[in-house]
Amino acid sequence: MPNPRRKLIDVLEGKTISPPPIWLMRQAGRYLPEYRETRAKAGGFLDLCYTPDFAVEVTLQPIRRYGFDAAILFSDILVIPDALDRNVRFVEGEGPKLDPISAEQIAGLDASKASSHLSPVLETVRRLRKDLPPETTLLGFCGAPWTVATYMIAGHGTTDQAPARLFAYQHPQAFERLLTLLADASVEYLIGQIDAGADAVQIFDSWAGVLAPAEFERFCVKPVARIIEKLKAARPDAKVIAFAKGAGMLLKTYRQKTGADAIGLDWTVPLEFAAELQKDGPIQGNLDPMRVVAGGAALDEGIDAILQSLGNGPLIFNLGHGITPQANPDHVTRLVERVRGIPHG
Numbered sequence: 001m002p003n004p005r006r007k008l009i010d011v012l013e014g015k016t017i018s019p020p021p022i023w024l025m026r027q028a029g030r031y032l033p034e035y036r037e038t039r040a041k042a043g044g045f046l047d048l049c050y051t052p053d054f055a056v057e058v059t060l061q062p063i064r065r066y067g068f069d070a071a072i073l074f075s076d077i078l079v080i081p082d083a084l085d086r087n088v089r090f091v092e093g094e095g096p097k098l099d100p101i102s103a104e105q106i107a108g109l110d111a112s113k114a115s116s117h118l119s120p121v122l123e124t125v126r127r128l129r130k131d132l133p134p135e136t137t138l139l140g141f142c143g144a145p146w147t148v149a150t151y152m153i154a155g156h157g158t159t160d161q162a163p164a165r166l167f168a169y170q171h172p173q174a175f176e177r178l179l180t181l182l183a184d185a186s187v188e189y190l191i192g193q194i195d196a197g198a199d200a201v202q203i204f205d206s207w208a209g210v211l212a213p214a215e216f217e218r219f220c221v222k223p224v225a226r227i228i229e230k231l232k233a234a235r236p237d238a239k240v241i242a243f244a245k246g247a248g249m250l251l252k253t254y255r256q257k258t259g260a261d262a263i264g265l266d267w268t269v270p271l272e273f274a275a276e277l278q279k280d281g282p283i284q285g286n287l288d289p290m291r292v293v294a295g296g297a298a299l300d301e302g303i304d305a306i307l308q309s310l311g312n313g314p315l316i317f318n319l320g321h322g323i324t325p326q327a328n329p330d331h332v333t334r335l336v337e338r339v340r341g342i343p344h345g
């Protein structure tokens with residue numbers, strides 16, 4: 001019997017599907033009233049991530065509303081530092097906060113308890129596999145070591161990741177140890193997600209775009225390649241989407257150097273360049289999330305341009321980054337219908 005979840009997996013294997021499968025980064029989130037309701041019941045954001053009843057519910061909400069081709073596990077990239085005892089908390093209106101890590105503390109990091117800390121997340125994956133419609137692909141994910149490290153070093157989000165860039169020059173050995181430790185903890189976590197029922201995984205390198213080329217190579221490419229190599233050695237059928245936001249022309253060799261099946265593209269990637277990258281394999285992206293806030297002609301034109309340039313090759317339709325809290329849920333309905341070629345009423 002053919003696997004009913006093949007649509008997105010077929011694209012990851014290099015096939016062209018028309019219309020392309022669609023899901024949105026951060027599709028479960030604050031733009032949805034039902035998410036805000038569950039979030040209020042759960043209490044803290046990490047309580048939402050670690051309570052399977054709530055995490056399953058918010059993962060399913062956008063699937064019920066829009067029938068996306070893929071569901072993405074509801075969790076956060078910062079559960080890994082949380083599992084490493086970095087005291088992660090989410091302060092309302094301020095974003096994530098962690099205890100900033102020093103070079104000395106990196107030497108003492110212990111990843112051996114990470115798996116047991118993350119077991120509720122794997123329980124969420126198992127339940128999702130049972131609760132999702134059979135045709136919906138289930139995606140797991142983790143943060144890339146560089147992006148996770150930027151939060152661990154600064155202790156919060158920054159706009160240019162100056163603290164992590166400085167730290168990497170001042171403490172090269174400690175920094176390399178941190179990236180390797182995060183890569184290996186991520187491999188174990190992704191294997192757990194695959195074994196619990198995830199069909200494919202995405203690695204988010206949201207801060208790849210702040211690095212000079214040599215550092216992009218050492219801090220982004222190398223650790224992501226390590227994760228993918230080890231994951232595929234352990235689970236040869238595992239499929240990986242790698243998303244290096246802001247990497248620009250450095251994306252040219254990113255797929256080949258990391259071993260990713262598909263590469264995610266942000267909205268700054270020119271469609272002609274995206275079409276070049278698509279000749280080497282599947283791509284995912286890359287609508288500007290602000291077009292979903294704007295709606296109307298801005299939304300339609302952005303969708304049409306992507307379908308016209310990239311729709312004749314292996315494409316997973318997505319945004320170029322996460323959907324924002326200001327997005328209008330009705331604009332998402334229009335987006336899904338337009339990608340699927342359903343005429344608007």
Ligand SMILES: Cc1c2[nH]c(c1CCC(=O)O)Cc1[nH]c(c(CCC(=O)O)c1C)Cc1[nH]c(c(CCC(=O)O)c1C)Cc1[nH]c(c(C)c1CCC(=O)O)C2
Nearest residue numbers: 025026027028029072073074075076077095096204206322
């Ligand atoms: C850098 C990063 C983080 N988390 C993530 C990244 C990489 C992707 C990206 O760049 O967007 C990844 C992430 N975060 C979340 C998901 C869930 C799955 C999905 O729907 O895509 C995923 C895949 C939920 C979330 N993660 C977060 C929210 C909002 C929290 C809330 O409900 O208050 C959600 C739905 C919180 C979060 N978590 C993080 C930040 C910077 C924030 C925002 C803080 C804020 O806006 O208040 C770290």
